[in-house]
Amino acid sequence: MKGVLAAIVLKGASVFTGEGALVENATIVIDGNRISAVGTEVRIPEGARVIDAKGAVVTPGLVDAVSRLGVQDVSLEASTVEGTSGPEGGPVRASLRVADTYNPASFTIPVARGGGITSAVVSPRGGVISGQSIWVDLVAKQPIRERALALHVSVQGIGAKPGARSRAFHVLREALEDARLYRANRGPYITRKLRELSISAADLGAIERALDRELKVAIHVDRASDIRGVLALVKEHRLDAILVGAAEGWKVRDEIRRAGVPVLVDPLANLPASFNRLQARDDNAALLHEAGVPVGITLLGDAHRAHRLRWAAGNAVADGLPYEAALAAITRIPAQAFGITDAGAIAPGALANLVVWNGDPLEVTTWPTHLFIRGEQIDLRSRQDLLTERYR
Amino acid sequence: MSLHLRLPLLLVALTACTIPGAVPAPEAELPARPATVYRGATVMTAAGPTLESADVLVVGSEIAGVGSDLDVPEGAVVVDAKGRWITPGLIDVHSHMGVYSVPGVRAHADGNEATSPFRPEVRAAESFWPQDPALRRAVAGGITTIHVLPGSANLVGGQGVTMRLVPALSASAMRFEAAPVTMKMACGENPKRVYGTRRKTAPSTRMGEVAMLRQRLENASHYSPEKDKPIDYGKQAMRKVVDGEILIQNHCYRADEMLLRLELFSEFGITPRAFHHAIEAYKIRDDLVEAGVGAAVWVDWWGAKMEMLDAVPENAALLDEAGVRVALHSDSPYDIQRMNQQAAKALAAGKRAGLRVDRERAIRWITANPAWLLGIEERTGTLEPGRDADLVIWSADPFSVYARAEVVVIQGQRVYDRDHPELFPPSDFDLGIGAQP
Numbered sequence: 001m002k003g004v005l006a007a008i009v010l011k012g013a014s015v016f017t018g019e020g021a022l023v024e025n026a027t028i029v030i031d032g033n034r035i036s037a038v039g040t041e042v043r044i045p046e047g048a049r050v051i052d053a054k055g056a057v058v059t060p061g062l063v064d065a066v067s068r069l070g071v072q073d074v075s076l077e078a079s080t081v082e083g084t085s086g087p088e089g090g091p092v093r094a095s096l097r098v099a100d101t102y103n104p105a106s107f108t109i110p111v112a113r114g115g116g117i118t119s120a121v122v123s124p125r126g127g128v129i130s131g132q133s134i135w136v137d138l139v140a141k142q143p144i145r146e147r148a149l150a151l152h153v154s155v156q157g158i159g160a161k162p163g164a165r166s167r168a169f170h171v172l173r174e175a176l177e178d179a180r181l182y183r184a185n186r187g188p189y190i191t192r193k194l195r196e197l198s199i200s201a202a203d204l205g206a207i208e209r210a211l212d213r214e215l216k217v218a219i220h221v222d223r224a225s226d227i228r229g230v231l232a233l234v235k236e237h238r239l240d241a242i243l244v245g246a247a248e249g250w251k252v253r254d255e256i257r258r259a260g261v262p263v264l265v266d267p268l269a270n271l272p273a274s275f276n277r278l279q280a281r282d283d284n285a286a287l288l289h290e291a292g293v294p295v296g297i298t299l300l301g302d303a304h305r306a307h308r309l310r311w312a313a314g315n316a317v318a319d320g321l322p323y324e325a326a327l328a329a330i331t332r333i334p335a336q337a338f339g340i341t342d343a344g345a346i347a348p349g350a351l352a353n354l355v356v357w358n359g360d361p362l363e364v365t366t367w368p369t370h371l372f373i374r375g376e377q378i379d380l381r382s383r384q385d386l387l388t389e390r391y392r
Numbered sequence: 393m394s395l396h397l398r399l400p401l402l403l404v405a406l407t408a409c410t411i412p413g414a415v416p417a418p419e420a421e422l423p424a425r426p427a428t429v430y431r432g433a434t435v436m437t438a439a440g441p442t443l444e445s446a447d448v449l450v451v452g453s454e455i456a457g458v459g460s461d462l463d464v465p466e467g468a469v470v471v472d473a474k475g476r477w478i479t480p481g482l483i484d485v486h487s488h489m490g491v492y493s494v495p496g497v498r499a500h501a502d503g504n505e506a507t508s509p510f511r512p513e514v515r516a517a518e519s520f521w522p523q524d525p526a527l528r529r530a531v532a533g534g535i536t537t538i539h540v541l542p543g544s545a546n547l548v549g550g551q552g553v554t555m556r557l558v559p560a561l562s563a564s565a566m567r568f569e570a571a572p573v574t575m576k577m578a579c580g581e582n583p584k585r586v587y588g589t590r591r592k593t594a595p596s597t598r599m600g601e602v603a604m605l606r607q608r609l610e611n612a613s614h615y616s617p618e619k620d621k622p623i624d625y626g627k628q629a630m631r632k633v634v635d636g637e638i639l640i641q642n643h644c645y646r647a648d649e650m651l652l653r654l655e656l657f658s659e660f661g662i663t664p665r666a667f668h669h670a671i672e673a674y675k676i677r678d679d680l681v682e683a684g685v686g687a688a689v690w691v692d693w694w695g696a697k698m699e700m701l702d703a704v705p706e707n708a709a710l711l712d713e714a715g716v717r718v719a720l721h722s723d724s725p726y727d728i729q730r731m732n733q734q735a736a737k738a739l740a741a742g743k744r745a746g747l748r749v750d751r752e753r754a755i756r757w758i759t760a761n762p763a764w765l766l767g768i769e770e771r772t773g774t775l776e777p778g779r780d781a782d783l784v785i786w787s788a789d790p791f792s793v794y795a796r797a798e799v800v801v802i803q804g805q806r807v808y809d810r811d812h813p814e815l816f817p818p819s820d821f822d823l824g825i826g827a828q829p
Binding site for chain 2 (some may be wrong): 076108111160248250256270272273274275278280281293308311315317320325367376384391392
């Protein structure tokens with residue numbers, strides 16, 4: 001792309017680069033699909049398209065971690081919901097790939113972009129081992145950057161049956177142990193000299209990749225005692241883990257820090273909505289951050305609410321999370337947590353996913369005026385805007 | 393009674409109390425009532441322009457004055473509110489707190505009497521659990537009045553109840569005494585899913601829903617509580633609906649279905665008070681103005697069902713511009729904690745689209761307008777003399793995400809104070825179980 005298209009320059013903005021304080025009166029140069037320069041002393045390339053961003057705030061594109069964008073159109077119409085295999089899928093679907101059914105043309109995506117979202121970890125749902133997520137940029141062409149990003153696991157035991165969580169742990173442990181056995185005895189497995197294993201070859205293969213730390217493992221867990229159980233499994237199997245939900249994470253924050261795993265929390269989920277989170281509280285994100293745990297913010301996957309991400313981050317600030325930590329929690333931290341190193345930050349060499357806001361991005365009274373994904377300016381209009389246009 | 397009549401009496405009363413043995417003047421027989429003045433705040437009255445450095449005077453359970461140079465009774469408690477913002481107490485017209493309490497276990501599913509599509513005789517107040525831990529979080533968000541409804545499984549789901557968010561051991565003790573009874577009705581996907589799809593009984597289609605309701609309304613219009621004995625409480629309630637004594641709160645999403653409802657109701661000479669959810673209300677805003685029907689809407693919920701597909705965040709702003717009495721509602725124990733932010737979002741959406749909206753209109757979406765939807769607009773919803781002293785002191789501009797309610801006052805009583813959590817104690821359920829003191 002370099003040299004073909006004119007560079008784009010955002011001039012005079014307050015810039016959140018991904019960490020630290022906002023840089024005032026900064027200039028960003030976008031060259032092709034990447035950022036080539038950022039700072040207060042940046043030379044503007046000749047022939048560049050210069051956008052005056054004085055008074056605006058520029059952030060990296062927001063990351064909808066644990067997203068359902070592109071696999072869920074109308075939540076209650078089962079035929080429009082993908083990235084899951086229903087109850088008949090059984091508890092282990094490690095080989096299910098969201099990549100197979102991700103639809104970059106879903107009408108949910110422009111609404112999310114209107115909330116400043118440029119990238120998402122589109123995640124599977126259901127069962128105990130739900131399948132493999134993808135990293136996407138919210139563009140039409142070649143949206144998927146990482147086709148097998150993380151194995152998603154839930155020990156929440158949703159459902160009103162006794163032993164739902166016990167079974168989840170049991171199934172997970174058995175699957176991990178069988179995959180270890182499979183990894184060490186591939187030959188005997190193929191020649192059927194190994195004892196019968198609990199899951200299919202395809203599932204074993206996927207879990208093997210997690211054991212080899214080629215796949216991250218994102219584990220949905222809320223209850224403090226379950227978090228302890230999960231951390232023990234993570235340690236035993238040396239998993240490259242991320243905790244998702246962690247509503248009671250604040251209670252075991254030092255253990256989480258010692259385990260070195262990042263968490264993705266929903267700061268708005270402050271109610272004791274189930275027995276898994278009786279001790280949910282407003283300042284979970286703040287307490288975890290204070291304890292030294294990398295904290296990302298997620299709304300836990302509803303395609304229709306992805307645009308609310310910054311709203312959740314703003315409330316986390318009101319409840320004690322430092323401002324810059326909240327901005328990082330919806331940009332850099334989730335990218336890093338999933339091992340994506342060139343997104344979630346505004347730095348030379350990073351992918352040019354960024355948002356120009358007409359004020360504080362964490363306030364609900366502002367909105368994006370420009371949005372770039374891979375250096376390309378995206379039309380911010382959604383179907384909702386078309387409806388308003390028609391009926392106004 | 394106006395402020396000007398009352399204040400001099402109070403001064404006399406207070407004076408009389410301070411002189412032992414003094415013979416009270418005849419007009420001083422009114423008991424002395426505590427007065428509090430909140431000084432120097434930015435006040436959004438929901439009844440006019442925002443006032444800078446203004447005072448709010450509360451005498452007894454009512455607002456006695458708003459502005460500057462108020463006639464403050466001697467002995468009034470003075471609260472410094474400089475740098476703070478004051479709004480009326482927020483009102484949520486669509487809550488299921490207490491009938492779908494948290495934690496959301498099976499035992500707490502008390503919101504849908506889904507045993508027949510018509511259950512006009514059931515009352516949300518008689519399912520309500522005053523120990524729902526969510527209630528206290530709603531107060532902490534500045535909510536003073538809630539309207540608790542049965543769910544939307546049924547065509548006629550039962551009677552709603554308007555309540556004040558005061559700590560109490562029973563629904564009766566929370567009831568907003570002056571509020572009319574309401575009737576929850578529903579159209580669209582929910583009743584036909586619950587009955588037709590899941591149970592293979594009627595209604596299974598939208599036309600089935602309308603036909604069944606038409607018959608019930610016809611039956612009710614012939615019911616006589618005097619002649620027909622024993623009283624059939626369901627029919628009696630439906631008769632009151634037909635007579636306009638009970639306000640209809642109708643869950644309905646699509647424009648065409650709302651218009652169908654208006655046609656059906658007009659066959660019986662009745663008008664619903666409001667459509668709830670009203671995702672497509674913006675498409676028929678002139679019809680709603682003409683019919684005098686209010687709308688309770690979300691800002692940015694959409695897409696969960698086909699009938700939620702055409703949601704736009706400008707719904708409230710478009711309705712307001714056209715003259716519809718529009719309220720924002722939560723339908724959620726989470727969003728109810730941040731209704732001020734919902735109003736800010738809806739305002740921003742209107743501004744982004746270039747609509748005629750401003751802060752003074754937007755504050756009404758969570759105060760004065762929901763009060764009207766519930767028929768309590770003479771008592772609460774604005775900061776005007778004579779109204780109940782339901783108000784919130786905010787740490788900052790309530791349309792900022794960083795603002796928090798510091799003090800919540802209901803009928804002159806401080807029910808919540810961030811610095812005094814004991815005022816609204818954690819629910820019994822939270823005790824020894826929940827995280828927050």
